[in-house]
Amino acid sequence: MRILIVEDEFKIANAIKKGLSQEGYAADAVYTGDDGLASALHDPYDLIILDRMLPGGYDGIAIVKELRSEKNMTPILMLTAKDSIPDRVAGLDAGADDYLVKPFAFEELLARIRVLTRAHNQKTPDAKLVLEGLVLDLRTKQATRESKTIELSLKEFSLLDYLMRNPGVVLTKQQIIDHVWDYDADILPNTVEAFIAMLRNKIDRPFASGTYIQTIRGFGYKMELKL
16 A cells, blocks of 8 residues: 655654555655645555645645545545644545544554545455455454465565455556555566565465466456466
8 A cells, every 4th residue: 555645844754654664555755735736646645644734835725625626535634733623624624534633643643544444445344355265454464364374574465455455456567566665666567576476475376275366468467366
C-alpha cells in the first residue's frame, strides 16, 4: 500500500514516513500544499495523510475539495493542531474521511489507517484479507494457508497485500511498482519478478492444492486460485 504524506513540518513528516516504512507501507512525503495536490492528482496513492495548515496556494481543506471535485476518492486522513469541533467539522464536510489531532500516538495513526482501508475495501472487515483459503493478517503481517503460518518480509507482505486487494485483476509490473514501492525507490521490472518468485516460494510451491499467483504473459500477474 502506498501512502502520501503532506505535512510542512519536516520532522513530523519524516518521522511518519520512517514509521510507515518500518510497518511495510510505501510512503512519500511532500511539504507544501501545491506539491501535495500535484502528487495526489498524478500518482496512484492508496491513502493520503494531509496536514490542514500548509504553505503554498492550497491548504488541507482546499486540497480535499479539489481532489473530491476531480472525483478522486482516495481515503484522506487529516492531521491538525486545531482541535475545535468547528475545525473538525470543516475538514470532514470538505470530504476528508477522518481527522487526527496533533500530537498523536503513532499506534493510533496506524489503527486509523487500518480502519480507513477497511472502510474503503469492504473485503477487510476484521483486518484480514481472505482469498480461497489464503489469509493475510494486516496486523501481524503473516499469511496463513492450510493452517500453516507463512512468515513474510515487509516487502513480501506489501506485495501480497496489493495482489489480494485486487483478486482476478491483471496487474502490470508498473502498477505493482507504483503501489508497493515509494517514489525514491530505484525499482526495475526484474525486481518485481524477483519478489514475485520469492512470494511464490512461500505461498504456492509448498502446497499441492493449487497456485494463487498467475503469470499473464505480456501483461503482468493475477491473483487467482488455479487448481
